[in-house]
Amino acid sequence: MPPLLDIQDLRIHFHTRDGVVRAVDGVSLQVEAGEVAGIVGESGSGKSVTAASLLGLVPMPPGRIAGGRAWFDGTDLLRLTGRELNGYRGKRISMIFQDPMTSLNPYLRISTQLIEPLEIHEGLRGKRALHRAIDALESVGIADAAKRIHAYPHEFSGGMRQRVMIAMALITKPDLVIADEPTTALDVTVQKQVLEVMRRLQRETGTAVLFITHDLALVHEMCDSVTVMYAGRVVESASAAMLATGPRHAYTRGLYRSNPAGAGKGCALYSIPGSPPDPARLPGGCAFRERNTLGDADQCLADHRPELVEIAPGHHVQDCPGCLAPSQD
Amino acid sequence: MTRPFSDPSVSGAARSGVADDGGRSLWSDAVSRLRRNRAAMWSCTFLTIVVLLCFIVPFFPIIQDPAVQDLSGRNASPSAGHWMGTDHLGRDLLARVLHGGRISILVGLVTTLVSLTIGVCIGAVAGYAGGRIDALLMRVVDVLYSLPFLIIVILFSALAKSHTERLTDGITALTGWNRDAVAPFTGLLPLFVAIGALSWLNLSRIVRASVQDLAGREFVEAARSLGLPHHRILFHHILPNAVGPIVVYATLTIPGVMLFEATLSFLGMGVQPPYSSWGVLIKDGADRMLSNSLLLVFPSILFVLTLLSLNFLGDGLRDALDPKSSRD
Numbered sequence: 159m160p161p162l163l164d165i166q167d168l169r170i171h172f173h174t175r176d177g178v179v180r181a182v183d184g185v186s187l188q189v190e191a192g193e194v195a196g197i198v199g200e201s202g203s204g205k206s207v208t209a210a211s212l213l214g215l216v217p218m219p220p221g222r223i224a225g226g227r228a229w230f231d232g233t234d235l236l237r238l239t240g241r242e243l244n245g246y247r248g249k250r251i252s253m254i255f256q257d258p259m260t261s262l263n264p265y266l267r268i269s270t271q272l273i274e275p276l277e278i279h280e281g282l283r284g285k286r287a288l289h290r291a292i293d294a295l296e297s298v299g300i301a302d303a304a305k306r307i308h309a310y311p312h313e314f315s316g317g318m319r320q321r322v323m324i325a326m327a328l329i330t331k332p333d334l335v336i337a338d339e340p341t342t343a344l345d346v347t348v349q350k351q352v353l354e355v356m357r358r359l360q361r362e363t364g365t366a367v368l369f370i371t372h373d374l375a376l377v378h379e380m381c382d383s384v385t386v387m388y389a390g391r392v393v394e395s396a397s398a399a400m401l402a403t404g405p406r407h408a409y410t411r412g413l414y415r416s417n418p419a420g421a422g423k424g425c426a427l428y429s430i431p432g433s434p435p436d437p438a439r440l441p442g443g444c445a446f447r448e449r450n451t452l453g454d455a456d457q458c459l460a461d462h463r464p465e466l467v468e469i470a471p472g473h474h475v476q477d478c479p480g481c482l483a484p485s486q487d
Numbered sequence: 488m489t490r491p492f493s494d495p496s497v498s499g500a501a502r503s504g505v506a507d508d509g510g511r512s513l514w515s516d517a518v519s520r521l522r523r524n525r526a527a528m529w530s531c532t533f534l535t536i537v538v539l540l541c542f543i544v545p546f547f548p549i550i551q552d553p554a555v556q557d558l559s560g561r562n563a564s565p566s567a568g569h570w571m572g573t574d575h576l577g578r579d580l581l582a583r584v585l586h587g588g589r590i591s592i593l594v595g596l597v598t599t600l601v602s603l604t605i606g607v608c609i610g611a612v613a614g615y616a617g618g619r620i621d622a623l624l625m626r627v628v629d630v631l632y633s634l635p636f637l638i639i640v641i642l643f644s645a646l647a648k649s650h651t652e653r654l655t656d657g658i659t660a661l662t663g664w665n666r667d668a669v670a671p672f673t674g675l676l677p678l679f680v681a682i683g684a685l686s687w688l689n690l691s692r693i694v695r696a697s698v699q700d701l702a703g704r705e706f707v708e709a710a711r712s713l714g715l716p717h718h719r720i721l722f723h724h725i726l727p728n729a730v731g732p733i734v735v736y737a738t739l740t741i742p743g744v745m746l747f748e749a750t751l752s753f754l755g756m757g758v759q760p761p762y763s764s765w766g767v768l769i770k771d772g773a774d775r776m777l778s779n780s781l782l783l784v785f786p787s788i789l790f791v792l793t794l795l796s797l798n799f800l801g802d803g804l805r806d807a808l809d810p811k812s813s814r815d
Contacts, residue, residue: 213711213712214711215708215711215712241716243714244714244715244716245714246714247711247712247713247714248712248713248714248715249714252712252713253709253712255705255708255709255712256705257705260704260705260706261705261706261708261709262706262709263706263710263724263727263728264513264706264728265512265513265514265727265728265730266723266724266727267512274710274713274715275713275714278713278714278715278716278719279714310511310512310513312513313511323709326713
């Protein structure tokens with residue numbers, strides 16, 4: 159059975175005054191039905207743009223889909239018109255945004271906003287729609303939902319609002335939910351609760367989730383498979399278990415090393431030096447060369463960009479000798 | 488989106504979710520902020536009284552017919568029979584002021600409504616669509632901006648005159664209404680249309696700017712990700728958030744338009760006899776300033792107070808709708 163979502167060689171360029179920014183530069187990834195697939199990467203690695211392009215949310219101009227396909231259940235999402243895409247948005251694919259404080263309309267009641275996708279996609283109105291909305295709100299653990307549903311967003315806390323967003327994303331029982339750093343804007347205790355709600359609902363409904371985050375620890379709590387992105391490309395992808403036991407690329411290894419939970423007490427915590435390259439001036443060779451301290455930077459490709467190769471069944475990694483070189487210590 | 492929790496009863500009800508209407512909107516917050524603004528509330532009261540006086544009281548017999556002339560009692564001082572005295576033709580000044588106020592207020596409201604409709608539509612479409620549509624619409628606005636407003640309105644009023652006669656005849660023939668009941672409104676139509684059609688320019692720019700800003704907000708992106716059609720996003724999600732600046736600007740447009748009508752009438756280009764407006768009355772009063780200064784004083788006081796109240800109300804609304812900009 160083909161995967162639910164199959165992104166092939168996606169390229170998204172932004173035409174800015176500084177030149178062409180290759181925000182996404184040949185990304186391929188698959189999401190199977192019912193699985194939770196993670197994308198990990200720093201800010202500017204292209205993970206959010208990849209997700210936004212699936213629902214046609216990349217601002218064009220300046221953005222441009224320079225190439226690639228995004229097959230969703232036999233349809234290439236990238237070639238749909240806005241109107242055709244509206245049949246997928248919120249119905250078969252929905253999205254949870256990063257900041258729950260700004261992603262709800264401040265002037266509309268929660269009920270109005272929850273019912274909206276039902277009205278649009280299922281033609282459901284009135285009492286029946288309201289009941290569905292109340293059920294959805296209860297399922298994300300909001301007490302006294304029948305009453306609170308008539309409140310306005312500013313009367314809810316950040317964690318509650320993100321629960322509302324989750325309820326809204328799941329209310330039409332979509333096949334795929336894109337969660338773009340859904341807990342980044344929340345404080346840590348609330349983060350945990352919201353993640354638990356997401357995980358529980360994912361299991362109950364069996365919907366697939368594309369989970370975008372910069373937090374590797376969350377990936378292991380949430381995801382079945384992981385794609386690590388760097389500078390608009392995939393550097394490594396594998397199942398979550400495989401990646402945890404044997405990360406191969408120097409960048410992935412660096413991410414694991416810089417996780418405080420894995421470091422011994424009293425040891426200096428590793429951090430990847432420097433910052434990601436300017437996406438408008440990507441080097442011709444390996445984009446990670448300058449920051450590669452765990453592999454062997456001297457061996458990094460200098461003249462052409464490394465390709466993704468399968469080094470073990472289901473485990474892909476960028477084929478750059480410098481980045482794949484074993485750690486020095 | 489911080490909400491002032493200064494009022495304990497408000498926050499308590501909201502937090503426990505027992506507010507009987509099930510939640511306080513940002514609107515009701517704005518209204519309660521407006522209520523606390525003394526100047527705005529006094530202005531509101533004053534405006535209500537003036538509107539009531541102008542639109543209801545003239546129908547009661549205590550106010551005389553403003554057209555009735557009493558040549559024996561010309562330029563009378565205020566008395567029990569004529570509270571504001573009479574003018575140079577012996578007409579009751581109070582009745583004239585109230586009837587004139589009706590026209591002035593009507594001009595202010597109707598033309599603001601016209602300019603609101605055009606300005607919001609053009610501005611919202613330009614701001615939301617962006618790109619070429621935006622560029623085209625804004626160039627149209629630029630061109631209209633560069634035209635001499637006063638001359639256009641005067642020309643339009645003059646050209647439309649013959650057509651309004653025909654329109655009056657048409658309406659009376661069609662409905663069988665009294666010609667005298669129809670004529671005041673059709674006679675003012677060119678003025679409404681001309682001022683309204685040219686005063687939307689600023690409004691369209693304001694609406695465009697705020698729609699542009701709102702269209703980039705995350706909740707609009709969220710609405711888009713739900714598959715809502717454009718018209719629904721624009722009218723259901725974006726415009727309600729832009730109502731604040733629109734309401735404020737509209738409130739401040741009304742006095743501007745009334746002042747403009749007064750200017751035109753003062754120049755003899757606006758409201759034509761037998762109908763009068765505050766502008767006409769002020770002109771009449773100014774012509775006879777030396778012989779009977781009250782003819783100038785009474786309409787001017789009422790006019791100025793009305794404009795002042797509208798401005799206070801507009802300021803109050805701005806502070807109430809955008810608490811971050813207010814001083815407290």
